[in-house]
Amino acid sequence: xxxxxxxxxxxxxxxxxxxxxIAFRLYPIVYSAYLSFNTYYLLSGQVTFRGLSNYxxxxxxxxxxxxxxxxxxxxxxxxxxxxWIALGLAMALRSVKNPRIQTIYRTIIFxxxxxxxxxxxxxxxxxxxxxxxxxxxxxSLIGLGPFKWLTSPSEVIPAVIITxxxxxxGFTVVLFEAGLAGIPEGFYEASEIDGATKWQQxxxxxxxxxxxxxxxxxxxxxxxxxxxxxxxxxxxxxxxxTSAYTxxxxxxxxxxTYKDLGYAxxxxxxxxxxxxxxxxxxxxxxxxxxxx
Amino acid sequence: xxxxxxxxxxxxxxxxxAVVAVAVVAGAGYYVYEATKPPEKVTLSYLDYxxxxxxxxxxDQVDNYMKLNPNVTxxxxxxxxxxxxxxxxxxxxxxxxxxxxxxxxxxMANLVEPKLLDPAPDSMVKKIEDKFVPGTKDxxxxxxxxxxxxxxxxxxxIPIFNLDMLEKSNLKPPTTWEELVEIDKQMTIxxxxxxKQAGFAFFPKGGWIAISWVGVLYAYGEKVLSDDMKxxxxxxxxxxxxxxxxxxxxxxxxxxxxxxxxxxFTKQLIAGEDFISLTRTYVKEGPFPNxxxxxxxxxxxxxxxxxxxxxxxxxxKALSAEKKKAAWSVIDYAxxxxxxEMMGDIGYIPMLKESWDLPKFKEDTFLKAFADSxxxxxxxxxxxxxxxxxxxxxxxxxxxxAKEITPEQALKAMExxxxxxxx
Numbered sequence: 136x137x138x139x140x141x142x143x144x145x146x147x148x149x150x151x152x153x154x155x156x157i158a159f160r161l162y163p164i165v166y167s168a169y170l171s172f173n174t175y176y177l178l179s180g181q182v183t184f185r186g187l188s189n190y191x192x193x194x195x196x197x198x199x200x201x202x203x204x205x206x207x208x209x210x211x212x213x214x215x216x217x218x219w220i221a222l223g224l225a226m227a228l229r230s231v232k233n234p235r236i237q238t239i240y241r242t243i244i245f246x247x248x249x250x251x252x253x254x255x256x257x258x259x260x261x262x263x264x265x266x267x268x269x270x271x272x273x274x275s276l277i278g279l280g281p282f283k284w285l286t287s288p289s290e291v292i293p294a295v296i297i298t299x300x301x302x303x304x305g306f307t308v309v310l311f312e313a314g315l316a317g318i319p320e321g322f323y324e325a326s327e328i329d330g331a332t333k334w335q336q337x338x339x340x341x342x343x344x345x346x347x348x349x350x351x352x353x354x355x356x357x358x359x360x361x362x363x364x365x366x367x368x369x370x371x372x373x374x375x376x377t378s379a380y381t382x383x384x385x386x387x388x389x390x391x392t393y394k395d396l397g398y399a400x401x402x403x404x405x406x407x408x409x410x411x412x413x414x415x416x417x418x419x420x421x422x423x424x425x426x427x
Numbered sequence: 428x429x430x431x432x433x434x435x436x437x438x439x440x441x442x443x444x445a446v447v448a449v450a451v452v453a454g455a456g457y458y459v460y461e462a463t464k465p466p467e468k469v470t471l472s473y474l475d476y477x478x479x480x481x482x483x484x485x486x487d488q489v490d491n492y493m494k495l496n497p498n499v500t501x502x503x504x505x506x507x508x509x510x511x512x513x514x515x516x517x518x519x520x521x522x523x524x525x526x527x528x529x530x531x532x533x534x535m536a537n538l539v540e541p542k543l544l545d546p547a548p549d550s551m552v553k554k555i556e557d558k559f560v561p562g563t564k565d566x567x568x569x570x571x572x573x574x575x576x577x578x579x580x581x582x583x584x585i586p587i588f589n590l591d592m593l594e595k596s597n598l599k600p601p602t603t604w605e606e607l608v609e610i611d612k613q614m615t616i617x618x619x620x621x622x623k624q625a626g627f628a629f630f631p632k633g634g635w636i637a638i639s640w641v642g643v644l645y646a647y648g649e650k651v652l653s654d655d656m657k658x659x660x661x662x663x664x665x666x667x668x669x670x671x672x673x674x675x676x677x678x679x680x681x682x683x684x685x686x687x688x689x690x691x692f693t694k695q696l697i698a699g700e701d702f703i704s705l706t707r708t709y710v711k712e713g714p715f716p717n718x719x720x721x722x723x724x725x726x727x728x729x730x731x732x733x734x735x736x737x738x739x740x741x742x743x744k745a746l747s748a749e750k751k752k753a754a755w756s757v758i759d760y761a762x763x764x765x766x767x768e769m770m771g772d773i774g775y776i777p778m779l780k781e782s783w784d785l786p787k788f789k790e791d792t793f794l795k796a797f798a799d800s801x802x803x804x805x806x807x808x809x810x811x812x813x814x815x816x817x818x819x820x821x822x823x824x825x826x827x828x829a830k831e832i833t834p835e836q837a838l839k840a841m842e843x844x845x846x847x848x849x850x
Contacts, residue, residue: 180520198822265621265680281621286631286679288829372633375679376826391513393815393848 171400189401202385210360212296225311248305256369259298288378314348474525533809562802580738590719628682637820648729659845670834722796735804
């Protein structure tokens with residue numbers, strides 16, 4: 136067999152990403168699956184087989200329950216509120232006729248999406264400060280508040296949702312905008328001639344034809360929401376108390392604070408299972424109900 | 428023997444005088460660093476945690492040392508605080524640690540338990556005994572009775588009082604935690620459900636929760652873990668009282684941030700939403716330049732005690748004899764009076780007794796209160812399981828601060844979760 140420059144190039148071009156994939160993706164996935172059935176304390180080096188006991192322990196773990204409920208709360212909050220705000224903004228953007236102004240608005244909306252989450256979270260931490268934060272100040276102008284935000288167990292998750300919304304909205308708006316751009320103008324013109332109202336146009340043209348974009352937004356949005364970590368870590372460290380623990384934050388705590396990699400791997404795998412099932416059900420539901 | 432040379436009285440006095448002079452100079456030399464010259468070229472690595480004020484001083488020390496000892500090369504490295512603990516422990520476990528390491532007390536257990544540290548040489552132990560402020564040696568031996576290195580930073584928690592507010596309110600500084608709770612109640616103003624002013628406010632976030640509460644716990648005469656480190660020991664009547672005290676002194680809506688947000692905190696103080704007390708020496712580093720503060724030492728309750736998370740210089744046991752000699756020489760240099768003065772100049776607590784004879788420190792009653800507190804300090808606990816234990820304390824005490832549960836329930840939960848960790 137003769138190795139030509141071309142075959143060497145192909146081998147290298149494919150080999151490097153495959154090696155990377157195996158070393159940094161597949162191996163950790165497989166190894167963490169193995170660890171989830173073991174006890175492994177980081178630095179001790181000892182791996183002890185525990186069978187399913189890590190998974191069984193999860194059912195009696197109150198912190199896991201809190202983390203799971205908070206994660207669901209955040210996901211629902213982002214899904215229920217974020218998607219509609221993004222869709223509204225995308226439609227508002229489409230209605231701006233001047234392309235330059237449209238670009239300016241689009242840029243403004245998209246900037247948070249390219250901002251680092253750490254910086255975003257830190258800035259919002261200051262804005263949520265109860266005494267001198269700008270949020271409470273603005274709300275006080277319309278007679279609302281004061282709110283305790285990050286220092287209150289009942290207000291911390293809404294604060295995390297608002298921060299995440301601000302960060303992710305731009306990307307969702309762009310996705311919806313792309314979906315809206317794919318709807319032929321002729322449909323709207325024909326419906327106008329038939330005397331359709333704006334609401335009827337939205338219900339019978341925009342929404343059904345946006346289904347592919349909506350599915351993508353929901354599935355990727357849910358997967359991202361279920362992995363909420365950075366904002367919780369930076370803004371609250373899971374607090375007050377444990378009221379802002381999320382599944383991924385809990386994985387981090389168990390792995391890098393407790394150094395209990397076995398248990399952390401079990402939590403990570405359950406998190407993966409939840410994301411997988413939720414995404415699958417969501418896809419099926421949307422396909423059946425909206426795309427049928 | 429007539430041929431024998433006799434020593435004249437004059438010469439005898441001359442030689443004796445010379446010997447005495449050499450002895451005096453040598454004795455005095457103990458106070459002033461004398462460059463040691465390892466026989467061959469040595470390259471040392473030095474790992475420090477990120478904190479710009481002291482990093483600059485340590486870097487200058489390293490550069491000056493290298494000038495005095497051209498045969499020694501020191502690579503000075505800095506790691507951010509959140510990462511350095513794990514890196515130190517992992518590097519020691521992996522057998523490739525830095526040659527000189529700055530290590531905070533609660534990580535020491537991870538290195539002391541598996542015997543990875545070089546005990547300090549006798550000369551260093553003697554220096555700590557003779558030259559450092561009283562109580563330092565006790566602090567240095569709290570891990571397992573052995574001195575593994577001198578302190579390079581005292582992190583002592585004692586209340587700091589805003590003198591303007593104290594005087595304006597006609598208040599005397601409290602001497603016990605219960606008195607402080609009373610003052611806090613008097614001073615606290617809540618409007619529309621929000622705390623507008625407090626007498627005292629701990630930082631109720633993350634690790635600070637555990638760090639601050641443990642200091643109060645010590646003053647209540649209790650400890651986190653039993654002497655054999657196998658069980659949680661704070662779920663007692665006094666332990667509950669200590670947590671009640673701590674929780675009542677947390678005003679998370681007024682003071683939600685760590686000292687990292689000094690700037691905002693300063694404005695808050697200046698704006699009149701004040702605390703009479705803070706803790707730690709960071710005030711001297713400059714975040715409150717317009718404020719008058721005073722420190723009076725630890726508060727007592729059942730004991731006059733507070734916690735300290737002192738930083739130490741340590742050297743790995745696995746180093747070659749030559750490197751060890753050079754490493755200890757660098758540490759000796761870094762803890763000499765001139766270097767101590769430099770640390771004092773940037774707001775740290777000078778560690779050597781003689782530094783307190785310098786007028787600039789002698790008159791600094793604020794800083795002196797910290798140095799005088801050293802004998803009353805007990806190290807923040809350290810075991811290899813401490814990060815997990817601390818995490819439980821933060822979570823459960825945090826729930827008590829958020830009024831989700833009572834302090835009594837929080838301690839019960841801590842006991843239930845910590846006992847399996849340490850068992």
